[in-house]
Amino acid sequence: MRITLFIDALHGGGAQRQMAIMANLFYKYGHDVSVVTHSSLKDDYELHPNIKRIRLEQGRGRVGTRFNIFKYFNGDNFDVVISFISTKLMLLSLLFRRKKNIKIIVGERCQGSTTQEMMHNLYKYADYIVPNSIAQWADLCAMRPDWKHKIVAIGNYMDLTYYTPTPLPNCTQVRIAIFARYQKTKNCQRFLTAVKLLKESCSTPFRIDWYGHHCLGSQYEEEYVKAAAYVQENGLQEVVNLNDRATDVRKCIAEYDCLCLPSLREGFANTIAEGICCGRPILASDVSDNGIMVKNGVNGFLFDPTDEESICSALKQFIELPVVEREKMGVASRALAEQLFDEEKFVNQYISLMR
Numbered sequence: 001m002r003i004t005l006f007i008d009a010l011h012g013g014g015a016q017r018q019m020a021i022m023a024n025l026f027y028k029y030g031h032d033v034s035v036v037t038h039s040s041l042k043d044d045y046e047l048h049p050n051i052k053r054i055r056l057e058q059g060r061g062r063v064g065t066r067f068n069i070f071k072y073f074n075g076d077n078f079d080v081v082i083s084f085i086s087t088k089l090m091l092l093s094l095l096f097r098r099k100k101n102i103k104i105i106v107g108e109r110c111q112g113s114t115t116q117e118m119m120h121n122l123y124k125y126a127d128y129i130v131p132n133s134i135a136q137w138a139d140l141c142a143m144r145p146d147w148k149h150k151i152v153a154i155g156n157y158m159d160l161t162y163y164t165p166t167p168l169p170n171c172t173q174v175r176i177a178i179f180a181r182y183q184k185t186k187n188c189q190r191f192l193t194a195v196k197l198l199k200e201s202c203s204t205p206f207r208i209d210w211y212g213h214h215c216l217g218s219q220y221e222e223e224y225v226k227a228a229a230y231v232q233e234n235g236l237q238e239v240v241n242l243n244d245r246a247t248d249v250r251k252c253i254a255e256y257d258c259l260c261l262p263s264l265r266e267g268f269a270n271t272i273a274e275g276i277c278c279g280r281p282i283l284a285s286d287v288s289d290n291g292i293m294v295k296n297g298v299n300g301f302l303f304d305p306t307d308e309e310s311i312c313s314a315l316k317q318f319i320e321l322p323v324v325e326r327e328k329m330g331v332a333s334r335a336l337a338e339q340l341f342d343e344e345k346f347v348n349q350y351i352s353l354m355r
Contacts, residue, residue, distance in 0.1 A: 001354060002032045004078040008085050011041035014270040015084045015109050018132075018156050020045035022082070025157070025347050027051050036072065038065050078102065080354045084109065103127050103354050108140065109267050119143050128353045130154050132268035135288040152353065155289070156268045157346040158277050158337065165279030165334050166254040168327060174206040174319045176283070177256040179249055179271045180263065182212040182224040182242075187285070187305050189223075191262040192230050192240065194311035198319075199239055201312070206319050207239055208260070211246040253278045257326055258318060264305050266290060276337040281329035283314050293340065299332035 003026050007019045019035065027033045027048050034052040047053060056068040073081075084107040105128045108115060119140065123129055129151045131137045137153035144151070169175060180186040188210070195208060210227075213220050224242065231240050246252040249271075253259065259275035260283040272293045275282050284290045285305035294300045303314035318326070 001080060002078045003080045003082065003354070004034045004036055006036045006081055006083040009037050009039035009041040010035065010043040010045045011039070012044060014156070015107070017045055017270070019084055020047060021157055021159065022350070023051050024048050025343065029347050034078065038069055080105065082107065105130055105353055107132065108136065116143065126150070128152055132156050133266070133289040136267055154346070154349045156270060156273060157343065158273045158341045160277055160338060160341055163250055163274055163277035165330065168257050168323070168330065169255055172205055174204060175256045176206065176208045176258055176260050176315070177252065178208065178210040178260050178262070179246060180210070180212055180261060182220040182227060184223060185264050186212070187262040187264050188227045189230065190305070190308055191311060192227060192236065194308040194315065195236060195240055196234050197308060197312040198315050199236065202316050202319055204319050207241070209241045209243060211243045211252070213245045249274055250278065253280060256280065258283060258300065261285065261290070262305050262311060263287065269293070273337070276333035277341065279330040279334040281318065281326055281333060283318055293336065295332070295336070299329045299336060
């Protein structure tokens with residue numbers, strides 16, 4: 001089967017990383033795979049050398065890139081298109097779907113007005129809409145109950161041979177990492193308020209490192225500046241570090257006792273998935289599908305992300321656990337990951353939609 005995977009870039013976020021993973025898996029299972037992008041950003045993720053890597057921007061500017069997209073999708077290069085983020089594929093489908101028998105699968109990972117617009121407009125031309133969480137599947141079905149037959153939830157895949165367990169660090173501090181953008185939905189301000197409460201009530205030494213993109217002039221700069229000011233004003237410098245995004249999350253995880261994700265909302269949380277694969281306990285907000293990957297008291301603790309006391313309590317419970325109990329939680333995380341992330345099952349879920 002000739003499969004084209006279409007996205008803005010292979011740079012940065014979870015959707016882009018998942019697209020690269022899917023490309024490699026489809027190739028591994030014997031398919032002819034092309035990965036097509038329309039941004040000039042450099043690739044962060046590695047593809048098998050036999051996968052066709054097609055860049056439609058090629059320095060042509062906005063108009064030239066759109067022409068290249070139109071030209072590519074009106075060719076005869078594929079049997080199936082899977083698109084994440086770049087929902088303009090649906091505009092293209094209006095042009096070629098009448099002429100060619102092509103399967104169109106869109107991965108819906110966003111929330112808000114854009115999703116609503118697409119669900120009431122261009123997504124009608126897609127054969128399948130694939131959210132990566134049960135929570136978003138329910139939201140989309142509620143939005144368009146008449147499309148329930150073509151809305152299919154498929155969680156992200158994690159490579160259990162790449163993300164592997166490592167021993168907990170031997171450190172006098174309990175070390176907690178957060179891998180999340182500095183943005184309102186990630187709940188940074190409320191989380192820092194909870195850390196202030198924690199510092200006042202917890203005698204066990206701890207350190208929390210937040211990794212998130214904070215380049216000057218970026219869309220995340222304002223939230224980062226607010227967070228940094230709060231840390232300074234409340235004397236949290238000894239227990240909180242605000243860092244730029246980690247370039248190698250897997251390597252970074254090995255330096256920490258657990259991972260935390262205090263988001264107000266999530267789709268499929270890649271950070272949690274990576275953490276449990278690496279055998280780390282998780283502290284997470286009880287939203288979306290987080291409860292599927294975090295069993296309260298077994299491999300971590302869940303909390304109410306709108307309640308600073310709840311966040312503080314979960315952090316304190318973990319920090320005050322004996323080392324042997326933290327290790328047991330890490331073992332439970334890896335065992336759960338091995339149940340959730342089956343390679344063949346993941347690939348077959350998509351292949352069944354393509355046939």
